[in-house]
Amino acid sequence: MFPLQEKTQDVFSGQNLPYLQPDTTYCLKVKASLEDHKALWSPEYCIKTPKALDGLAPPKNLRVYALNMKCILYWDNLYNGSISFTVQWLYAFRRQYSPDYSDEWITVQGCENITKPHCDISSPVSFHGMFYFRVRTMNSYSKSPWSEELPFDPLIENEIDPPSVKVNASENSLHIFIVPPEELEKNSISEHYSFTYHIWYWNNSSYTKGRIEEKSTSFIIPNLSPSTVYCLEVQALLISKSSKFSNVTCIETASGQSNQVSLVIAVVFFGAAAVVVALLCVSWYIWKKVKYAFFPSCNFPLIIEKTGGRDPNSSYLISSEESTEKCVLVIEKSILPEINLKDHGQSEQSCRDSGNYSNDDDISGNKNSHEIKEEEAI
Amino acid sequence: MNAILTQGWLHICLVMLFFSEVSSQSCTSLRVQLTTTTKNSLGLLKSKMRTNLPLQCLSDMRDFVATQEILKEIQTSLEENPKVAIHEIFQQIIRTFNQNRTETAWDENSMAAFQTRLHQQVQHLGRCLSAEMENDIPSPRGQNIQLTRLRVKRYFQRIDNFLNEKQHGLCAWEIVQIEVKRCLLLVDQLTNRIQN
Numbered sequence A: 001m002f003p004l005q006e007k008t009q010d011v012f013s014g015q016n017l018p019y020l021q022p023d024t025t026y027c028l029k030v031k032a033s034l035e036d037h038k039a040l041w042s043p044e045y046c047i048k049t050p051k052a053l054d055g056l057a058p059p060k061n062l063r064v065y066a067l068n069m070k071c072i073l074y075w076d077n078l079y080n081g082s083i084s085f086t087v088q089w090l091y092a093f094r095r096q097y098s099p100d101y102s103d104e105w106i107t108v109q110g111c112e113n114i115t116k117p118h119c120d121i122s123s124p125v126s127f128h129g130m131f132y133f134r135v136r137t138m139n140s141y142s143k144s145p146w147s148e149e150l151p152f153d154p155l156i157e158n159e160i161d162p163p164s165v166k167v168n169a170s171e172n173s174l175h176i177f178i179v180p181p182e183e184l185e186k187n188s189i190s191e192h193y194s195f196t197y198h199i200w201y202w203n204n205s206s207y208t209k210g211r212i213e214e215k216s217t218s219f220i221i222p223n224l225s226p227s228t229v230y231c232l233e234v235q236a237l238l239i240s241k242s243s244k245f246s247n248v249t250c251i252e253t254a255s256g257q258s259n260q261v262s263l264v265i266a267v268v269f270f271g272a273a274a275v276v277v278a279l280l281c282v283s284w285y286i287w288k289k290v291k292y293a294f295f296p297s298c299n300f301p302l303i304i305e306k307t308g309g310r311d312p313n314s315s316y317l318i319s320s321e322e323s324t325e326k327c328v329l330v331i332e333k334s335i336l337p338e339i340n341l342k343d344h345g346q347s348e349q350s351c352r353d354s355g356n357y358s359n360d361d362d363i364s365g366n367k368n369s370h371e372i373k374e375e376e377a378i
Numbered sequence B: 001m002n003a004i005l006t007q008g009w010l011h012i013c014l015v016m017l018f019f020s021e022v023s024s025q026s027c028t029s030l031r032v033q034l035t036t037t038t039k040n041s042l043g044l045l046k047s048k049m050r051t052n053l054p055l056q057c058l059s060d061m062r063d064f065v066a067t068q069e070i071l072k073e074i075q076t077s078l079e080e081n082p083k084v085a086i087h088e089i090f091q092q093i094i095r096t097f098n099q100n101r102t103e104t105a106w107d108e109n110s111m112a113a114f115q116t117r118l119h120q121q122v123q124h125l126g127r128c129l130s131a132e133m134e135n136d137i138p139s140p141r142g143q144n145i146q147l148t149r150l151r152v153k154r155y156f157q158r159i160d161n162f163l164n165e166k167q168h169g170l171c172a173w174e175i176v177q178i179e180v181k182r183c184l185l186l187v188d189q190l191t192n193r194i195q196n
Helices: A092-097 A256-294 A302-306 A312-329 A336-353 A360-377 B002-028 B030-048 B055-080 B082-097 B108-133 B140-165 B170-193
Strands: A025-028 A045-048 A060-067 A070-076 A084-091 A118-120 A131-138 A150-152 A164-169 A174-179 A196-203 A210-214 A218-221 A229-238 A249-252
Touching: A060 A131, A060 A150, A070 A131, A084 A092, A084 B108, A092 A131, A092 B082, A092 B108, A164 A229, A164 A249, A174 A196, A174 A229, A210 A218, B002 B108, B030 B108, B030 B170, B055 B082, B055 B140, B055 B170, B082 B108, B082 B140, B082 B170, B140 B170
Parallel strands: none
Antiparallel strands: A025 A045, A060 A070, A070 A118, A084 A131, A131 A150, A164 A174, A174 A218, A196 A210, A196 A229, A229 A249
16 A cells, blocks of 8 residues: 555646656545635545656746846756747736636747747746746657646846946045946836835944945935045845845045145135235225326426416515515615516516417406506506 | 853844844835835726726616715725735735626736736735734734625625626626726725835
């Protein structure tokens, strides 16, 4: 007697149970399961498998490798020689909700009658969905039964490449630029979900790491020390999946002191320049005022210059008065009028010399009045 | 000896910490996931389905009015126990749309994308829920959860009955898809009750 081996597994209506032994009696019983409900077993049903497997055996050990949503299905090839494989896929929900899902399988485009034991299954896969795959072996004579059914959930199984990072350093901050993990043109991950980035950064002397969580691909880490070497590594996160860390990138922040010195120099230079310019302006202004006051560029009319600044009327009046007084006191008629006339003639001539002036008439008017006064006095 | 023991305990603690971290990882961003799924599913329904009822369906609509007040059941269940309610609602929606739809001319690819998206969310949510339930001995809380699921099932039972009455006709399906949209809108509004 063979030992009784009992095995339990979840099945759905229409499911294939592969890899059974030939010429063996198998018994099965089924019960429904629904959350916390308790259910009863069905009666046992027993069936004997055919004597020997006269055809090909189905492929075994199916597995999917998915990186950045490029998904490749691999399986073990049990044969040498001219055999081929065909891959089929199915939406996972069909297993659960169809009365019989066995006729809902669809052949994957480009994975029909292929000779290599792997195939790119990215075409039916979308990021938001769960899928099943199965494979069978074929030659020109026969087809194997279908393999086990392999579930695939890209949200969980798809791996993400680490992002790449570029860093610019200033005196007290780092500007980070992140390039998201490489994407396929189809099935673009970021079309549905945006990455979150975890950034770890540290400086070589302290060994304590700071951590930042960012959604954007370009941002600044502020409040850093100048002239310090900072290193950082970045990880991309997509829902519950995280990528490996990017390569460690190190950069030195700009030295703050030299900057300060140059700032001081600049301030001093510009300050001095401003003061010099201001002084020049002030001295020029003062010079202009002095020049205006003491060395005017325009000359007084000659008549004014000749009188030496005295009021011409008064000067003449005084001199005539004095002469009249002298006339009263000393009677020397023969000399006095001669002198007076001489004086008068001189002034008359100078007036005529300056005949260019527009106040000629006034001056000649004055001359007349002078003559009259003198005559009266005499 | 003592040191080895301490180290052993440390290892155990670390391993336990690691496992709890792993098991809760996909549940930490649950609310964000649910919101995105609901909005996206609604978008799929809105873009591919009719939003106005054809005139010949108005009499069928009158037959359905009786179920309108039962949407309150959904609201109650979402308020009681949002995660469980959403888990059940999504399952029921997938199941409902997997019935005989030969009368409709809906885009099959969009419908499958809609269903698979909900299904993926059901699986993730189910894992989070079972992780939470592990600590729960059958209790008043367990009964409460049963009640929440029952409310949701009752609502979808009415929809099923209506579809059966109308023999899964075009009008019945148009009315049902509008009703499902209303239900998803309610889910969208009440998802923010979930604590991350």
